[in-house]
Amino acid sequence: MKITIVAGARPNFIKIAPIIRAIEQKQKAGAPLSYRLVHTGQHYDKNLSDTFFEELNIPKPNANLEVKSGSQSVQTANIMVAFEQELLENPTDLVLVVGDVNSTMACTIVAKKMNIKVTHVEAGIRSGDMTMPEEINRIVTDSITDYFFTTSTSATDNLIRFGANPEQVHFVGNVMIDTLYQNQHRFEQPTFWSDMGLEKGNYIILTLHRPANVDEEDSLVNLLEGIDQLAQGKKIIFPIHPRTKAILGERQLKTKNIVFIEPQGYLNFMYLVANSFTVITDSGGISEETTVLGIPCFTLRNNTERPETISVGTNHLVGTRVEKLVETYTTFLQNGMKKAGIPDLWDGKASERIIEILLQKEI
Missing domain, CATH: 3.40.50.2000 (Glycogen Phosphorylase B;)
Known part of the structure; x- marks a missing residue:
């Protein structure tokens, strides 16, 4: 064959x-x-x-x-x-x-x-x-x-x-x-790990790429500034897609905690995810990976094609309004991570x- x-x-x-x-x-x-x-x-x-x-x-x-x-x-x-x-x-x-x-x-x-x-x-x-x-x-x-x-x-x-x-x-x-x-076993610590003062559980990973979240400059800025308020002393590491970076252009953001980095290879990125406090994303695939790694995930979408990451895994579907993200994230901080497992097979x-x-x- x-x-x-x-x-x-x-x-x-x-x-x-x-x-x-x-x-x-x-x-x-x-x-x-x-x-x-x-x-x-x-x-x-x-x-x-x-x-x-x-x-x-x-x-x-x-x-x-x-x-x-x-x-x-x-x-x-x-x-x-x-x-x-x-x-x-x-x-x-x-x-x-x-x-x-x-x-x-x-x-x-x-x-x-x-x-x-x-x-x-x-x-x-x-x-x-x-x-x-x-x-x-x-x-x-x-x-x-x-x-x-x-x-x-x-x-x-x-x-x-x-x-x-x-x-x-x-x-x-x-x-x-x-x-x-x-x-x-091959996940690799990024070269900037020590320089940024990163330690296991002391930072948040952010990824954004869906048009609904990144295509309109003002709404993207509003979203980033809202997410920035969640940090509570933690850095928010944002591997920014070239397309998203171009949309922001020279815009000055009122953010204190978000750190922009270049897109990462698989081994570096997965090291960052596996050692993070939480992940905020609009990706479907990342919610699968966080489910297996036991990392709380907050998905900035109104729907998901991976419902098992919510019903079984660590994922929370929070919509695209930053207010809903803040509400769900605050509940998580108060109550801790929900009971979660790994889907069949x-x-x-x-x-x-x-x-x-x-x-x-x-x-």
């Missing part, structure tokens, strides 16, 4: 690393399995791309489509044109996509139009928010995928409810958590299950 693996952006790199490792383990055992890794180039900043390949021991991609940035439509179209040529030159039995970025949807459409089977890792998650580009990517991808691998029973239920063949849907666990477990073996199941399919 020949598998073409697609990766386009930071979350994809974290998800494909254990899948490649599982494939290579099967190859060593004599399984009739090969793979070709295609990097679409959707993220091309070194700290958002190359660093993750190096740190997670992901082989150099067989191809980099180098599509770079653009509007949603332009980027998707460029990926489709380049990926079609890639498949014409390098035939495959199966295209494996992960997550919900533009590359996921674009490459799925191209593969299916060429009558190539597709498997979607992290299928079935839904936020119900059609203003999110990722939600559209998920729905389109899952509407034409052949094999579905889910991170939770709720994701499985979503797929069945909307007509997926139950025999093609497999609840396997979370490949992002595979990567976390495989690299936890988030045990570091999801990738092994995926490859084992694919080997049993007639592809």
Whole structure:
């Protein structure tokens, strides 16, 4: 079986690393399995791309489509044109996509139009928010995928409810958590750790990237100044995305506790998360990682496609109004962390299950 693996952006790199490792383990055992890794180039900043390949021991991609940035439509179209040529030159039995970025949807459409089977890792998650580009990517991808691998029973239920063949849907666990477990012993203290006076539990991690939170300068400033008030003597470490940094421009903020740093590689960032007091974020994936690490997380969104991080894990959904964040955070400070656990099958073996199941399919 020949598998073409697609990766386009930071979350994809974290998800494909254990899948490649599982494939290579099967190859060593004599399984009739090969793979070709295609990097679409959707993220091309070194700290958002190359660093993750190096740190997670992901082989150099067989191809980099180098599509770079653009509007949603332009980027998707460029990926489709380049990926079609890639498949014409390098035939495959199966295209494996992960997550919900533009590359996921674009490459799925191209593969299916060429009558190539597709498997979607992290299928079935839904936020119900059609203003999110990722939600559209998920729905389109899952509407034409052949094999579905889910991170939770709720994701499985979503797929069945909307007509997926139950025999093609497999609840396997979370490949992002595979990567976390495989690299936890390698988390690396950033070089600025001592200079900033950081210690375990004496700082907060902040990440923001969703358009609803960062695209409008005044609302972004209001959000940051509100978050700054929560610090209570702790630094707030904010690895700022280049796009968010550009939106702020030269704006002078009335903040005393937020420390802006460059985007971090996986090992440095996860060290910061694992040793933080809390995390404030608008990311879905980070709420999965904090759940496993036992770190309280406050998600600045009105919805989430990962409800298990709330019902089982350490996550709190606080909306996009800073007043609600302050209310929830204050309650947390008064009462301590809620009782939390780790969702089913988030045990570091999801990738092994995926490859084992694919080997049993007639592809």
